[in-house]
Amino acid sequence: MLLTLVFVYLAVSIGIGLYASRRVHSARDYITASRHLPFPMVMAMVFATWFGAETVLGISATFLEEGFRGLISDPLGASLCLVLFGLVFARPLYRLNLLTLGDYFRTRYSRSVELAVSMCIVISYLGWVAAQITALGLVFNVLSGSAVSMNQGMLIGMGVVLLYTVFGGMWSVAVTTFVQMIVIVVGLLLVTGEAASQAGGVAHVVAKAAAEGKFEWLPTLDAVDILGWTAALLTMALGSIPQQDVFQRVNSSKNEFVAVWSTALGGVAYFFFAAVPLFLAYSASQIDPALVARLTAIDSQLVLPTLVLERMPVWLQVVFFGALLSVIMSTASGTLLAPAVTFAENVLRPYLKGQTDQQFLNMTRIIVACFAIVVTTYAVATDATIHTMVENAYRITLAGAFVPLAFGLFWKRANNRGAVLALVFGLGTWLVLELLGIDEPVEPQLFGLVASAVGMIIGGLTGPATAPQQSPAHAA
DSSP states (O other): OHHHHHHHHHHHHHHHHHHHGGGOOSHHHHHHGGGOBOHHHHHHHHHHHHSSHIIIIIHHHHHHHHGGGGGIIIIIIHHHHHHHIIIIIHHHHHHHTOSSHHHHHHHHTOHHHHHHHHHHHHHHHHHHHHHHHHHHHHHHHHHTTTSSOHHHHHHHHHHHHHHHHHHHHHHHHHHHHHHHHHHHHHHHHHHHHHHHHHHTOHHHHHHHHHHTTTTOOSOOSOHHHHHHHHHHHHHHHTTTSSOHHHHHHHHTBSSHHHHHHHHHHHHHHHHHHTHHHHHHHHHHHHHOHHHHHHHHHHOGGGHHHHHHHHHSOHHHHHHHHHHHHHHHHHHHHHHHHHHHHHIIIIIIGGGSTTOOHHHHHHHHHHHHHHHHHHHHHHHHHOOOOHHHHHHHHTHHHHHHTHHHHHHHHHOTTOOHHHHHHHHHHHHHHHHHHHHHTOOSSSOHHHHHHHHHHHHHHHHHHHSOOOOOOSSOTTOO
């Protein structure tokens, strides 16, 4: 019965997404929803940027094992990213009226910088989207009592997300995400109430977690610990700023006010609501310690779904798994669209002169489907955890893309030479350290960030000024 109801919910989601796709008549409709989205929809999408599989299944499992110290990158760094993007980056980027974030690097610097940064952005999504697909496989596997394998579950989940995303683009992402966010918030709060009741109350659970040191999150005064803590924070907080999924939510807003404040408040909402899965996970350790110990030895990501299946009434099981699928699908749809759009607009389109808008729209849809195949293959092949896949996703953009974006917006001397040197120094330093296996005391991407800034400053001070253009050269 539970699995049947879940499939009914999936069918409803597909129907909503396909209905929304009726508003797509051009590439701009598909990529930016023609900049018509209101505050509630944009805030819901921003919230869903991070509230995905890694929040419910990934960081909750990490919290059980490491406490807050294991969550510096997410939710702390992730929330900080959204707040910074809204308050600092959203306004100047929104005013440019670009189609993709990759367009910015062409208009500010050159085609070569656009191509290099766009490829960094596309590559970074491989682990990010794969994490969502892995979570979908996990959910179907648990729901079916292992009758549906992880790999089969991944294929089913990706098929559902792909169906409405490939047709409706940003319109489908926006409408389905808005509905899914309602299900997520209501569903998780209901499940949390039942879990708190079984665990002895909210105060009891919080007191036990505090007594075990789960809320300790600041680094010690040891220099190595401080550097490691800072690297974890900055990788997510800054490395995820030059990303198409965050940008496309901002860029779909109907006005500048919505672009700025829906993003910043969405980040704040994410930070506080991310505490709900953490509370649920720790409640599980109080409700059934033996279950948690057994599953932690196998895969701690199974703790929450298994607890709900074994200890909660059927109606709450339906609510929880409906909310969980909403969480994953809302994130997966946006993160599937983002790299495909970037690849179509900023990598392929300049080589395909004379394309009509309809031809570009059709090409983008094909690339969405192709990227879905690639990330599903990667998800099946890798054995990394959901949290690890997400943490690793933004190393390349921190080392290669953040400095050209930030300096280009806020430093008048930023130029094409500086951007090229920033890419060469940043990516080169990061790759060399990664290949050499040097990750102590600071992870390689932080050295890459510093090297990238040095390259930009050298280029900016020694090279000619690059006058930013006012509009993208080939926006639809």
